[in-house]
Amino acid sequence: MSGDHIYSVLGEEHGGDTRWAFGTGFTDALSGVDTTLPGGVDGQDLALYCQMLGDDALVQAQRLVHWVTDAPELEEEVALANIALDLLGQARLLLARAGQADGTGRDEDDFAYRRGSAEFRNVRLAEAPRGDFARAVVTLLVLSSARLAVFTRLADSRDPVLAAIAAKAVNELAYHREYALSWTLRLGDGTPYSHERTVAAVADLWPFTGELFATHPVEARMAAQGVGADPADVREEVHAVLTQVLTTATLDAPAPFPEAAVAGREGRHTPELDPLLDELQKVAREHPEATW
């Protein structure tokens, strides 16, 4: 180690072919973690539940990546890319857990690259078109607030793997929500134009919010067993958070979340998901034997 500055140190050669992460054979995100199922828990249910939470993160991450090279400021590009990376990390762990829990041994790549859109279990807000920056900010505010509320509960899950993933994710999600709320305040309480665009974003996205709090039977069973969290239980808490942020941003207090049926959790999606997956899965489809 030499040099006074980080950049000179970064430039030093570590040496060896294993310098880079890819192609090293270490592909299992949960390597060495004790993955025994807790007593009485149905592996199929737990696997589906992990897919729901993992797919929310994976699809949202893929949407956020669309801001790379296209954000209003370099700082925002870096922030959105970092948030996407955190979510991708959460998705990898959750999808790896899903493949162990259902006994199929599928890995994270099988879930990410080798499923069709009807097998994705994410809520539809995660796949909604990215739109303008105000829309990206409001989407992130809603999704991070809801996910933070659910994951705070999951940190006490009876499944030790899910509990550990959630405990870690809570710290990350708190930063995501903080980022989204700081921009909501700046845009809402900014110029008349930024205010107007933020009002439009809230109006456009609000119809999708109800689904976040609709309970799928798997979520209900997982919650009853002390493994999962019932999204209906966080409905009021999340609404209170959004009301506080939006009113502080000089926007109208939000309408109640609409009543909605489960849709994305059952694999029923908007037409936006297929093109998103075409992009995500392009390399894996064209080169089925590729490893990375």
Added chain:
Amino acid sequence: MVTTARDRAREEARERARSAAAAVTDPELPMLTLADLGILRRVEAGPDGTATVWITPTYSGCPALTEMRVDVDRAVRAAGFDRVEVRTELSPPWTTDWITDEGRRKLAEHGISPPGTAPPRAAGPVPLTLLPTRTVPRCPLCGSDRTEELSRFGATSCKSLHRCRSCLEPFEHVKEI
């Protein structure tokens, strides 16, 4: 307590494996070793050439973790172990409070502001804070406390971006988590 030759050999092997793993550096923050970062959880090893190392990820999506696992594997093999396993330990989650004093000193020495104390984890919902409450870091270059945040997210997930209003230099800060 009776210490046998076998115990001593096991202890020697464990220490040899531990030193090798502890000296591996973070590819993103190469001035820090895994020991400085506090991500090396424990090491078991035997005179028969087996070694198991437990490390913990910093952020869920940290791309450096895979590389660190490869580097640990290589370093422990080079220390004379031919059956090496690097395991992930997820719980309890890593916090910047585990960065050692030595690690903090090295960060500051390389122009990166070390983290303050991580916010306490209370039970129940994470409170909503509408005003910036995170600590204002001191400029690691001139020591001034007149600094401002440029971006909550820096070049890597673990850092935010700041600027010193005294010496005008930008700098990175390891976020409290």
